[in-house]
Amino acid sequence: DQQVKQNSPSLSVQEGRISILNCDYTNSMFDYFLWYKKYPAEGPTFLISISSIKDKNEDGRFTVFLNKSAKHLSLHIVPSQPGDSAVYFCAASAWGDDKIIFGKGTRLHILP
Amino acid sequence: DVKVTQSSRYLVKRTGEKVFLECVQDMDHENMFWYRQDPGLGLRLIYFSYDVKMKEKGDIPEGYSVSREKKERFSLILESASTNQTSMYLCASSLSGTGSYNEQFFGPGTRLTVL
Numbered sequence: 001d002q003q004v005k006q007n008s009p010s011l012s013v014q015e016g017r018i019s020i021l022n023c024d025y026t027n028s029m030f031d032y033f034l035w036y037k038k039y040p041a042e043g044p045t046f047l048i049s050i051s052s053i054k055d056k057n058e059d060g061r062f063t064v065f066l067n068k069s070a071k072h073l074s075l076h077i078v079p080s081q082p083g084d085s086a087v088y089f090c091a092a093s094a095w096g097d098d099k100i101i102f103g104k105g106t107r108l109h110i111l112p
Numbered sequence: 113d114v115k116v117t118q119s120s121r122y123l124v125k126r127t128g129e130k131v132f133l134e135c136v137q138d139m140d141h142e143n144m145f146w147y148r149q150d151p152g153l154g155l156r157l158i159y160f161s162y163d164v165k166m167k168e169k170g171d172i173p174e175g176y177s178v179s180r181e182k183k184e185r186f187s188l189i190l191e192s193a194s195t196n197q198t199s200m201y202l203c204a205s206s207l208s209g210t211g212s213y214n215e216q217f218f219g220p221g222t223r224l225t226v227l
Contacts, residue, residue: 009152034215043116043202043218044155089155098143098162098208099170100216104154 003027004092006103014111019077021106023090026071030092034100035064035075038087047088048075077108085110115139116219118203124225131190133222135203142208144186145216146170146178148199155202161186162208193226200224 005024013019023033031052036044050057050064050073057064063076077084090103119134137144146158147170157170159178167178175197179187186205190197200223204216 006154036218041121041221041223043204043220045218046215049215098206098214099145099157099160102147102155104152 001026002103003030004090004101004103006088006090006106008106009104010107010109012109012111013080015082016079019075019080019084019108019110021075021077021088021090021108023073023075023103024071025073025092027092027094027101028071029094030101031095032093033064033066033073034091034093035062036089036091036102038089038105044089080108080110082110082112084108116203116205116217118201118219118222120222121220122223122225124227125190125193126227127194129190129193129226131193131224131226133188133190133201133203133224135186135188135205135219136184137186137203137205137217138184139205139217140183141205141217142183143206143214143216144180145204145206146176146186146188147202147204148172149202149221150199158188193224195226198224198226 034049035047038044066073087105091100093100116137147155160168161180177189203219206216207214
C-alpha cells in the first residue's frame with residue numbers, strides 16, 4: 001500500500017511557465033516532507049523540505065506547499081528552466097524515524 | 113559537502129554470479145541505505161543499517177544481503193544474481209534521526225545488468 005503517491009508519472013511545461021508537481025500521503029504520522037530531483041544516471045539530490053508546522057517553504061525558484069488536512073503537498077517551480085527537466089521524488093518521514101518513504105516520481109519535461 | 117561514493121557506475125554480471133556493490137560515505141553518518149530504482153516503481157528500500165553490524169530489512173530484501181563492518185562502508189550482496197535484479201542501485205546515508213529530521217544523501221548509483 002503506497003503511503004506516498006505521485007499520481008502524475010510525467011508532466012510537460014513550457015520554459016518560463018510554472019511547474020506544479022503534486023504529492024499525496026496517507027500516513028498521518030508523517031510530519032516532514034522532502035522533494036528530491038534526479039537526473040538520468042545520477043543519484044537523487046535533495047531539493048527542498050517542509051515540516052508539518054509550516055504550510056509553505058520557499059527557496060529561490062522552488063516553493064513547497066503543505067495542506068495537512070488534505071494530506072497533500074505540491075512543489076512549484078517558477079520560472080521553469082530547461083535544467084529542471086528531471087524526475088522529482090516526493091518523500092515523507094516521521095519525527096525520529098530514520099527511514100524516508102518515497103513516491104514513484106514524476107518526470108518533468110521543460111519544453112523550449 | 114557529504115560525499116557518498118559507489119564502487120561502480122555500470123556493472124554487467126551473469127545469472128548465478130555473486131555480486132558485491134560497495135558504498136562509502138565520508139561524513140560519519142550513522143545510517144546507510146540501499147535502494148533500487150525501477151521505471152514506474154520509484155525508489156524501493158532494500159536494506160537499512162543504523163550502526164556498524166546492525167541492519168534492518170526494507171521493503172524488498174529477498175535475494176539480497178548486506179554487510180556493514182565499518183561505519184563508513186555499506187555493502188550490498190546479491191548471493192546469486194538473477195535477471196530480475198537488473199536495476200539501478202542507489203546507496204544513501206544520513207545522520208541518525210533521533211530527535212531530528214535528517215535528509216538522505218545519495219551516491220551516483222550503480223546500473224547493474226544481469227544477463
